[in-house]
Amino acid sequence: MGLQANQFLQTPHRGYHWQGYEARFFEGWYFRVTLPEFDQDFAFMYSIEDPQGGQPHSGGTAQIMDAGDRYLCRTFPDVKTFWATRDRLGLGHWRSVQQQEPLKPRELPAKVFEQQIQEGYQVTATWHQGKLQEPNGQTARWQYQVQPVYGWGNPTEPARSTAGFFSFLPIFEPGWQILMAHGLATGWIEWGDTRYNFINAPTYSEKNWGAAFPEKWFWFNCNCFESEPELALTAGGGRRGVLWWMESVAMVGIHYRGTFYEFVPWNGEVHWEIAPWGNWRMWAENPEYTVELTGKSTQAGTPLRAPTRQGMQFVCQDTLRGDIHLQLRRRHSQELLLEAYSASGGLETGGSPWNEIWRG
Numbered sequence: 407m408g409l410q411a412n413q414f415l416q417t418p419h420r421g422y423h424w425q426g427y428e429a430r431f432f433e434g435w436y437f438r439v440t441l442p443e444f445d446q447d448f449a450f451m452y453s454i455e456d457p458q459g460g461q462p463h464s465g466g467t468a469q470i471m472d473a474g475d476r477y478l479c480r481t482f483p484d485v486k487t488f489w490a491t492r493d494r495l496g497l498g499h500w501r502s503v504q505q506q507e508p509l510k511p512r513e514l515p516a517k518v519f520e521q522q523i524q525e526g527y528q529v530t531a532t533w534h535q536g537k538l539q540e541p542n543g544q545t546a547r548w549q550y551q552v553q554p555v556y557g558w559g560n561p562t563e564p565a566r567s568t569a570g571f572f573s574f575l576p577i578f579e580p581g582w583q584i585l586m587a588h589g590l591a592t593g594w595i596e597w598g599d600t601r602y603n604f605i606n607a608p609t610y611s612e613k614n615w616g617a618a619f620p621e622k623w624f625w626f627n628c629n630c631f632e633s634e635p636e637l638a639l640t641a642g643g644g645r646r647g648v649l650w651w652m653e654s655v656a657m658v659g660i661h662y663r664g665t666f667y668e669f670v671p672w673n674g675e676v677h678w679e680i681a682p683w684g685n686w687r688m689w690a691e692n693p694e695y696t697v698e699l700t701g702k703s704t705q706a707g708t709p710l711r712a713p714t715r716q717g718m719q720f721v722c723q724d725t726l727r728g729d730i731h732l733q734l735r736r737r738h739s740q741e742l743l744l745e746a747y748s749a750s751g752g753l754e755t756g757g758s759p760w761n762e763i764w765r766g
Contacts, residue, residue: 415557416531417565419583422490422497423615424457431456432580432713433490433615435497437534438726439550439591440608440630440750447473447726447750448595450534450548452497452527453713459485463717466499468527468538470546472597473726473750475708478546480525480538487511487526495585495611500526516549531586534593550593552609556638556661558584559668568612568657579646580616587661588629588638612640618715620644622757622764623722624680626688626701628730631746636663639732641688641699643678643766644757654766658690658697660734662744667695667734682760683707683723686753695743696735701753703728712756722756 424431434453441447449471456464466482482488482499489511490497500523502509509522519528519535527536531554537547557565568583591609595602608630623644631637643656656676658669669676674692686701707723714721730751734744 415554415561415565415586416494417557417583417585418567419581419613419615420495420531420585421492423581424454424490426458428458430463430617430715431615432618433613434713435529435585435613436611437529438610438627438752439595439604440726441595441602441604442630442750443604444602445473446602448548448597449724449726449752450527450529450536451710452499452529453718454485454488454490454497454499455713455717457485457488467711467718468499468536469710470538470597471708471710471724471726475705475725476597477708477710478538478540478544479711480540482526489513495531496529498526498528500524500528502526534591544598546595546597548593548595550591550595550604550609552586552589552591553606554586554589556587556589556666558587558659558666560666561661561664568659580614580619583613584640584659585611585613587640587659610638610640619712619721620646620757622760623755624678624686624764625752625754625756626686626699626728626730627752628748628750630750631730631732631748634662634744634746637661637732637744637746639699639730642754643676643688656688656690656766658688658699660697660732662734667697668692669695669697678764678766680755680764682762683755686728691737694737696737696740698733700731701728701751703753707753721758722754724752724754726750726752728753 432455437450451469470478488499559566589609590606625642629638638661641658660667669690676690679687688699711718728751
């Protein structure tokens with residue numbers, strides 16, 4: 407089932423983080439597939455909260471949105487039907503078909519999942535499958551395999567932690583890891599009565615874990631630029647907890663034709679100017695390069711749930727149809743190395759307060 411994952415592309419933190427303790431905990435995963443030939447895009451978001459069970463917020467959630475701001479959400483209150491692997495990317499949550507012998511939560515062959523699972527999902531680094539149905543009759547089904555292209559970092563070196571060396575220590579709240587900056591997906595997605603078949607569609611994945619999302623954050627993502635099939639961008643920032651204080655941080659990561667360009671606080675400066683909605687701007691420099699990003703959206707965006715200390719709440723807004731403009735230059739000569747555009751940008755703002763433009 408699926409393709410063989412290149413171990414060089416398997417990032418740190420790809421495995422499940424919960425260690426069995428009683429404190430508030432969530433882990434969340436985000437998967438995206440862009441289908442330019444259909445002018446369509448899908449994002450799948452999964453989360454598990456307080457997996458020890460018996461807590462006010464214990465349970466799982468699966469959310470899907472598309473480029474037309476359609477949204478589907480299902481909850482899975484039984485934490486005992488959730489599974490995840492610690493040494494690699496692998497997770498699933500479901501309601502199974504009624505049978506005498508309960509189905510043990512684990513990775514299933516695709517045909518067994520289709521036959522035995524009433525509703526749910528399963529996903530690894532190279533395979534993604536699921537089906538959901540809301541009480542109002544809205545349905546979604548999907549099966550596709552993934553060929554990873556970029557993990558996080560230079561593809562000829564071991565993959566990096568998105569938050570650097572210190573992400574191995576439990577001092578950040580929450581943790582953040584881009585699992586796959588770029589990959590190619592082949593399979594199908596059904597939304598209602600419409601089926602989208604695709605081959606080598608751009609795909610992306612990331613994850614978070616901790617006690618709650620940041621107090622406030624913003625995000626850019628795109629790996630479907632005009633005339634640049636080997637370009638992938640992820641950038642973002644937030645106000646997060648670090649031990650006993652709060653800090654605002656941001657980063658920009660670009661994979662382009664086999665090279666990784668990273669702009670982070672420990673190798674340079676990162677600046678941002680983000681409106682509550684509609685306009686995003688970042689600019690950054692490191693010792694060798696500078697980058698400038700702008701994002702715009704005229705759509706209202708889709709409200710999404712995210713884990714908070716009070717459980718899953720509508721605290722963020724997303725679009726999969728943002729306009730993104732990227733310029734990459736050599737720092738000293740200002741030689742333009744790359745200028746790229748996309749109308750398939752992922753843009754997000756979340757948390758609070760968003761009463762005015764956030765400059766940092």
